[in-house]
Amino acid sequence: xxxxxxxxxxxxxxxxxxxxxxxxxxxxxxxxxxxxxxxxxxxxxxxxxxxxxxxxxxxxxxxxxxxxxxxxxxxxxxxxxxxxxxxxxxxxxxxxxxxxxxxxxxxxxxxxxxxxxxxxxxxxxxxxxxxxxxxxxxxxxxxxxxxxxxxxxxxxxxxxxxxxxxxxxxxxxxxxxxxxxxxxxxxxxxxxxxxxxxxxxxxxxxxxxxxxxxxxxxxxxxxxxxxxxxxxxxxxxxxxxxxxxxxxxxxxxxxxxxxxxxxxxxxxxxxxxxxxxxxxxxxxxxxxxxxxxxxxxxxxxxxxxxxxxxxxxxxxxxxxxxxxxxxxxxxxxxxxxxxxxxxxxxxxxxxxxxxxxxxxxxxxxxxxxxxxxxxxxxxxxxxxxxxxxxxxxxxxxxxxxxxxxxxxxxxxxxxxxxxxxxxxxxxxxxxxxxxxxxxxxxxxxxxxxxxxxxxxxxxxxxxxxxxxxxxxxxxxxxxxxxxxxxxxxxxxxxxxxxxxxxxxxxxxxxxxxxxxxxxxxxxxxxxxxxxxxxxxxxxxxxxxxxxxxxxxxxxxxxxxxxxxxxxxxxxxxxxxxxxxxxxxxxxxxxxxxxxxxxxxxxxxxxxxxxxxxxxxxxxxxxxxxxxxxxxxxxxxxxxxxxxxxxxx
Numbered sequence: 001x002x003x004x005x006x007x008x009x010x011x012x013x014x015x016x017x018x019x020x021x022x023x024x025x026x027x028x029x030x031x032x033x034x035x036x037x038x039x040x041x042x043x044x045x046x047x048x049x050x051x052x053x054x055x056x057x058x059x060x061x062x063x064x065x066x067x068x069x070x071x072x073x074x075x076x077x078x079x080x081x082x083x084x085x086x087x088x089x090x091x092x093x094x095x096x097x098x099x100x101x102x103x104x105x106x107x108x109x110x111x112x113x114x115x116x117x118x119x120x121x122x123x124x125x126x127x128x129x130x131x132x133x134x135x136x137x138x139x140x141x142x143x144x145x146x147x148x149x150x151x152x153x154x155x156x157x158x159x160x161x162x163x164x165x166x167x168x169x170x171x172x173x174x175x176x177x178x179x180x181x182x183x184x185x186x187x188x189x190x191x192x193x194x195x196x197x198x199x200x201x202x203x204x205x206x207x208x209x210x211x212x213x214x215x216x217x218x219x220x221x222x223x224x225x226x227x228x229x230x231x232x233x234x235x236x237x238x239x240x241x242x243x244x245x246x247x248x249x250x251x252x253x254x255x256x257x258x259x260x261x262x263x264x265x266x267x268x269x270x271x272x273x274x275x276x277x278x279x280x281x282x283x284x285x286x287x288x289x290x291x292x293x294x295x296x297x298x299x300x301x302x303x304x305x306x307x308x309x310x311x312x313x314x315x316x317x318x319x320x321x322x323x324x325x326x327x328x329x330x331x332x333x334x335x336x337x338x339x340x341x342x343x344x345x346x347x348x349x350x351x352x353x354x355x356x357x358x359x360x361x362x363x364x365x366x367x368x369x370x371x372x373x374x375x376x377x378x379x380x381x382x383x384x385x386x387x388x389x390x391x392x393x394x395x396x397x398x399x400x401x402x403x404x405x406x407x408x409x410x411x412x413x414x415x416x417x418x419x420x421x422x423x424x425x426x427x428x429x430x431x432x433x434x435x436x437x438x439x440x441x442x443x444x445x446x447x448x449x450x451x452x453x454x455x456x457x458x459x460x461x462x463x464x465x466x467x468x469x470x471x472x473x474x475x476x477x478x479x480x481x482x483x484x485x486x487x488x489x490x491x492x493x494x495x496x497x498x499x500x501x502x503x504x505x506x507x508x509x510x511x512x513x514x515x516x517x518x519x520x521x522x523x524x525x526x527x528x529x530x531x532x533x534x535x536x537x538x539x540x541x542x543x544x545x546x547x548x549x550x551x552x553x554x555x556x557x558x559x560x561x562x563x564x565x566x567x568x569x570x571x572x573x574x575x576x577x578x579x580x581x582x583x584x585x586x587x588x589x590x591x592x593x594x595x596x597x598x599x600x601x602x603x604x605x606x607x608x609x610x611x612x613x614x615x616x617x618x619x620x621x622x623x624x625x626x627x628x629x630x631x632x633x634x635x636x637x638x639x640x641x642x643x644x645x646x647x648x
Contacts (some may be wrong), residue, residue, distance in 0.1 A: 046208030134193030154270035164192035189225025249355030339388025404475035
C-alpha cells in the first residue's frame with residue numbers, strides 16, 4: 001500500500017487535466033497550472049504547494065496509489081511526491097525551523113470571559129476584511145459603508161473601497177472579500193467597476209486564498225437581472241476563490257434581502273482564520289458574539305432589523321447497517337437544531353451524545369466531496385447543506401448512504417468501485433499534435449478559444465463525479481453500468497477539442513457500448529437532483545443524440561427504432577403489416593419477400609380480416625416465420641425514442 005506524505009507541482013505545467021481526472025480529490029486544474037486542493041492539505045491552502053506542506057493523513061493513505069498514478073500520467077512530469085517514511089530533514093535544518101518558528105510564534109491569547117478558547121484564538125489573528133462596491137447611483141456604496149460598520153461587531157477590521165482604481169493584486173491577496181455591486185443598463189458593470197472587472201477577467205489572477213460572498217443589486221424589469229453581481233460570483237469561483245455564503249440577488253427594494261445577506265455573510269466570513277479555513281463550528285458562537293456587543297451604528301437613518309434563525313424540531317430517520325451481522329434498519333430520533341446548522345453538525349451531535357457507533361464520513365472543510373449522502377431524496381454534501389434547507393419544523397429528515405455504492409457501515413460507502421470503473425473508462429486527455437503556443441521555458445502548450453473553453457467548463461462544472469454517480473436510480477441494479485458521473489465525464493472529454501481524433505472515437509465507442517449511456521433507463525430521475533442533475537442529464541441526452549448519428553443506429557434496438565420511425569413517417573399510421581417487414585432492414589426485407597407478400601395480401605395474424613387470419617391457421621406453410629429477431633432490451637428502445645428529438 002502506497003502512502004503519500006507530500007505532493008507538489010513544479011513549474012511548466014501544461015494544464016492537460018490528466019491529474020484532476022485521475023484524482024480530483026487532490027488535484028485541480030486552473031487557468032495556468034494544476035494545484036493541490038486545500039481540502040487535501042494540512043495547511044488548508046490552494047496553490048502548487050511549492051512549500052511542500054504535508055497532506056492530510058487520511059488523504060495520503062486512501063488516495064496514495066491514485067496520486068502516484070496521476071504523477072505518472074503527467075506528460076511533462078511536473079507532479080512530484082514524497083512517500084510516508086521518507087528521509088527526515090537533517091538535524092540542523094530542524095533546529096533552524098524550530099528557531100524561526102519560535103521567533104514568529106504569537107504571544108499567548110488571554111481567553112475573554114464568555115468566549116471559548118477557539119474563538120479567542122480566532123479573534124487574535126489577522127481580522128482584515130475587504131469590502132468592494134460597484135455603484136452607479138450610490139446604492140451599493142451606501143450598503144458597503146453600512147456593511148463595514150456592522151463588520152466591527154464581528155471583530156473584523158473592514159476596508160471599504162471603491163472598485164475604481166482598486167488593485168487586482170490586492171484583491172487576490174485579500175483573505176476575506178465581500179462584493180456589493182449594482183448592474184447598469186442591459187447587464188453592464190457600473191462605470192466605477194469596469195476597469196477592475198476587465199483587469200481580473202483578462203489577467204485571471206489566482207484567488208485560491210480568498211474567501212468571499214457577493215450581494216448583487218438589480219431590477220427585475222430588465223432581462224439581465226443582477227448580471228454584474230452574477231459575473232463576479234462566477235468569476236471568483238472560477239479563479240478558485242472559496243464562496244462562504246451564496247450570492248443574494250436584490251431587486252429595487254434591496255434593503256430587506258441585504259439585511260439577511262449581511263448577517264449570514266459576516267457571521268461566516270468572520271469565522272475564516274488566517275490560513276483561509278472556514279471554522280464552521282464557531283459560526284453559532286460568532287453570531288452570539290456579534291449580538292452581545294451592544295454597539296449601535298452611528299448612522300442615524302439606518303437601524304438594522306433583528307435577524308435570527310430559530311431552532312426547529314423534527315424527526316430524524318437514520319439508516320443503519322452493521323457489517324458484522326449483515327443487518328440493516330432505521331433509527332428514529334427526535335431532534336431540535338438551529339436551521340443554519342449543517343447535516344454534518346447534526347451527525348456529530350448524535351455520535352457524541354446519542355450513539356458513539358454511528359459511522360459517517362466527516363469533511364475537513366465545507367465542500368468535502370467524500371461527505372456525500374442522500375437527504376430527503378436529494379444528493380447533498382453533509383458538511384455544506386443546512387438542515388433548514390431540507391426539513392421544516394415538525395417534519396422528517398431522512399438520511400441514507402450515497403446510492404450506487406456498496407455500504408460499508410451506516411452512512412459510509414465503499415468508493416473503490418467508482419475509482420476502478422473510472423480507471424477502466426480512461427476519461428483523461430490524450431491529444432494529437434496541433435498548433436499552439438510556448439511557455440517562457442520553451443515547453444509547448446495548446447490553445448483554445450475563450451468562448452469554447454468557457455462553454456466546455458460550464459457543461460462539465462458539477463460538484464463531483466462521485467456525487468453524480470448517486471443520482472441514478474438504476475446504477476445499483478445494473479453491475480455493468482458505468483454510472484452518470486463517469487459517462488458525463490467521458491462525454492465532456494469527447495467534446496474537448498484538445499482530444500485526439502483516435503481517442504475521441506474510443507471515447508464514443510465506450511459511451512455507446514455496454515455500460516455506457518444507453519444503460520441509463522430514466523434520465524428524469526437524474527434531473528430531480530437540482531442544477532447538477534439537470535446539467536448531467538442534458539449532456540447525456542446530447543451524447544445520445546450524437547451517438548445515434550455516429551453509429552447509425554447500431555444494434556437491434558437502434559435498427560428497430562429507425563425503421564419503426566420511418567414506417568410511421570411514410571404511412572402516416574402504425575401499419576403492423578408494413579412495420580413487420582420494414583423493421584427487418586432493406587436486405588432482410590427482400591429475403592423475406594414471400595412472407596411480406598402474403599401478409600400484404602391478407603394472410604396475416606396481425607391485422608388482416610378474421611377470415612384471412614383463419615386461413616393462415618388452416619393452411620400450414622402459408623405464413624412463414626419472419627426472420628426478424630426480437631428486441632430484448634426494451635429500456636434501450638425507450639432511451640433511443642427519448643433521444644430522437646423528433647428527427648424523423
